[in-house]
Amino acid sequence: MGLGKYSCQVVSQCEAAEGIFLVIMKARELARRSQPGQFVHIRTGCGWIPLWRRPFSVHGVDEKNESIQIVYRVVGPGTEALSKVKPGECLDVMGPLGNGFDTGKPFTRSLLVAGGLGSADLFFLAGRLVRRKKKVLFLWGVRRKSELFGVDALRNAGADVRISSEDGSAGKEGPVTDLLREALGEKEWADGDAEGFVCGPKGMIRAVQGIAGETRFPWQVSMEEKMACGVNACKGCAVKMKDGGYRMACSDGPVFDLGEVVLEG
Amino acid sequence: MKVDRRAPGGSLRTGSATPPAVSADLSVQIGSLRLKNPVLTASGTFGYGLEYGDYFDVSLLGGIVTKTVTLEPREGNPMPRIAETPAGMLNSIGLANVGVERFLSEKLPQLMGLQTAVVVNIAGNTARDCAETAERVQANPRVDAIELNVSCPNVDQGGLAFGTDKNALNEVVRGVRTATRKPLIVKLSPNVTDIALMAETAVDAGADALSLINTLIGAAVDIETGRPLIGRTFGGLSGPAVKPVALAMVLKVRKAVSVPLIGIGGISSWRDAVEFLIAGATAVQIGTLNFMEPDGAVGVLEGIASYCERKNISNVRDLIGTLIENP
Numbered sequence: 020m021g022l023g024k025y026s027c028q029v030v031s032q033c034e035a036a037e038g039i040f041l042v043i044m045k046a047r048e049l050a051r052r053s054q055p056g057q058f059v060h061i062r063t064g065c066g067w068i069p070l071w072r073r074p075f076s077v078h079g080v081d082e083k084n085e086s087i088q089i090v091y092r093v094v095g096p097g098t099e100a101l102s103k104v105k106p107g108e109c110l111d112v113m114g115p116l117g118n119g120f121d122t123g124k125p126f127t128r129s130l131l132v133a134g135g136l137g138s139a140d141l142f143f144l145a146g147r148l149v150r151r152k153k154k155v156l157f158l159w160g161v162r163r164k165s166e167l168f169g170v171d172a173l174r175n176a177g178a179d180v181r182i183s184s185e186d187g188s189a190g191k192e193g194p195v196t197d198l199l200r201e202a203l204g205e206k207e208w209a210d211g212d213a214e215g216f217v218c219g220p221k222g223m224i225r226a227v228q229g230i231a232g233e234t235r236f237p238w239q240v241s242m243e244e245k246m247a248c249g250v251n252a253c254k255g256c257a258v259k260m261k262d263g264g265y266r267m268a269c270s271d272g273p274v275f276d277l278g279e280v281v282l283e284g
Numbered sequence: 285m286k287v288d289r290r291a292p293g294g295s296l297r298t299g300s301a302t303p304p305a306v307s308a309d310l311s312v313q314i315g316s317l318r319l320k321n322p323v324l325t326a327s328g329t330f331g332y333g334l335e336y337g338d339y340f341d342v343s344l345l346g347g348i349v350t351k352t353v354t355l356e357p358r359e360g361n362p363m364p365r366i367a368e369t370p371a372g373m374l375n376s377i378g379l380a381n382v383g384v385e386r387f388l389s390e391k392l393p394q395l396m397g398l399q400t401a402v403v404v405n406i407a408g409n410t411a412r413d414c415a416e417t418a419e420r421v422q423a424n425p426r427v428d429a430i431e432l433n434v435s436c437p438n439v440d441q442g443g444l445a446f447g448t449d450k451n452a453l454n455e456v457v458r459g460v461r462t463a464t465r466k467p468l469i470v471k472l473s474p475n476v477t478d479i480a481l482m483a484e485t486a487v488d489a490g491a492d493a494l495s496l497i498n499t500l501i502g503a504a505v506d507i508e509t510g511r512p513l514i515g516r517t518f519g520g521l522s523g524p525a526v527k528p529v530a531l532a533m534v535l536k537v538r539k540a541v542s543v544p545l546i547g548i549g550g551i552s553s554w555r556d557a558v559e560f561l562i563a564g565a566t567a568v569q570i571g572t573l574n575f576m577e578p579d580g581a582v583g584v585l586e587g588i589a590s591y592c593e594r595k596n597i598s599n600v601r602d603l604i605g606t607l608i609e610n611p
Contacts, residue, residue, distance in 0.1 A: 023338075024339055024578060024579070062576065067371040067372075067523070067524045067525075067552065067576075068370055068371055069368060070368055070369075070371060070372065070373055070523055070524075070572070070575075070576065071368055071373065071575060071576065072575070072576065113339075113578065244363075245364060245366055245367070245368075247366050247373065247375075247572075247575040248329070248335075248574065248575040248578075249575075250331070250335045250336065250338075250578065251331055251335050252329060252330055252331035252335040252336065252351075252574065252575075253328070253329060253366070253375070253377070253575060254328075254351075254360060254365070254377045254380045255365045255366035255375060255377065256365075256366075257360060257363050257365055257380075258363075259362075259363065263359070264359050265359055265360055265380070283363070
């Protein structure tokens with residue numbers, strides 16, 4: 020498959036939730052070819068500070084309007100520069116990169132567990148799973164209510180969405196793993212006719228990894244690592260594996276079997 | 285020179301500069317190796333030469349230098365391996381590679397169709413390892429030259445230890461020289477007191493050409509966690525920030541030896557590349573720029589061609605080493 024580098028015009032940029040921005044950009048090829056779990060690699064500024072491109076999960080595609088969406092939080096100079104991009108301006112975008120989630124397996128039910136902005140690529144996944152007639156339970160843990168966005172759209176698409184927040188301002192108070200344990204107590208998850216998907220901060224993924232080991236169905240994880248080239252040339256975005264070796268998030272991943280990754284840091 | 289930078293069968297691309305109409309002769313000579321132009325990609329930034337094939341036609345380049353190959357496969361260093369710094373980056377990859385056997389059987393055959401020079405970068409824990417790797421690599425007809433890495437700052441054995449000690453450098457270069465008659469390029473470290481001395485040593489030991497510089501030892505700290513931003517604390521600094529250092533070292537080495545030099549270090553535009561040529565480099569390698577602009581190397585090539593045209597330079601070799609210094 021041929022990859023591309025595109026100049027994508029920004030259609031809109033809005034603050035979707037507190038400190039979280041949503042960008043819609045015109046991108047015909049990317050809209051057509053991106054799969055859930057894949058990412059785009061964007062030059063967020065000009066000049067050499069920041070130096071690198073920044074990887075963003077594809078948050079959604081709109082094939083009719085030939086656009087893709089990304090969401091991000093401003094955390095450093097790259098996202099700071101991106102937050103200043105105005106509609107009509109163009110972004111230099113490489114993609115779609117990486118291997119996305121495997122949605123082709125014959126499972127009936129899917130359990131999606133998002134921590135914070137780990138929801139970025141799980142939204143896209145949820146939509147595709149619903150389209151594939153899979154049942155979707157979407158568990159989303161945030162710190163507080165103001166970080167939530169797009170929940171109604173997710174529900175309207177057909178997903179069962181359950182929320183938890185650290186401060187109790189939305190949904191159940193506590194970590195998303197509490198929601199997960201609760202859900203797994205329901206008998207429909209007792210058999211193996213399901214697939215789990217997780218994305219979020221490392222600590223949260225580690226906690227889910229512990230719980231996932233007790234389920235009878237397989238789990239996929241989308242890993243987030245610092246990345247320079249995005250195309251397997253620099254070997255910078257290493258993910259440690261339980262077999263003792265490393266895989267590259269950009270090209271072997273970012274989606275891996277949850278049971279195979281070692282979560283450090 | 286009209287440059288169509290599209291990869292065969294490639295998709296939409298943008299940002300291509302208008303190619304110049306008249307072609308200067310851009311070919312250069314590195315020992316017995318003739319390059320059709322002076323732009324190569326640097327080791328460790330271009331994979332095995334295959335990773336960027338979707339973004340531009342790699343055959344446009346003068347050459348590619350592969351990721352370092354060692355006798356045995358290496359997993360590489362613990363994370364984090366990379367960190368961004370002002371106009372630069374630190375890396376501590378640790379020469380992660382598939383090993384010489386798989387390189388020869390899996391990677392190199394895929395480069396057969398490329399119309400560009402293939403320079404294989406090698407390293408090893410010992411001088412004997414380096415010589416053995418060189419011997420195995422050089423037997424393959426697709427290998428046009430060997431670049432010996434004596435300057436990796438991110439491994440415990442070999443690496444920088446060769447490049448910072450005159451006697452060790454002499455021994456490892458002699459060993460590799462004995463193992464191959466193919467053009468031998470020795471990649472020098474900037475982490476020395478006197479790079480000219482190391483350059484002389486490498487040339488005396490049989491190097492046909494020198495490439496410089498490898499990365500500068502650097503570090504960065506995460507002030508929130510109090511931890512280094514690189515897993516092994518120290519990494520190698522590259523990117524636009526190091527260019528003036530690299531240029532100064534090319535100038536110093538130029539005065540010390542007469543073999544061709546390949547300038548490396550923070551080259552981020554064709555202007556940077558032309559600076560190196562004027563300073564006395566016969567060719568340049570593009571490294572970190574590949575990460576920002578996957579087709580950055582071909583942009584540099586186009587820019588050099590345009591510059592030669594504008595300056596009425598019909599042969600790029602007439603540009604090399606033309607720096608006008610105060611007497």
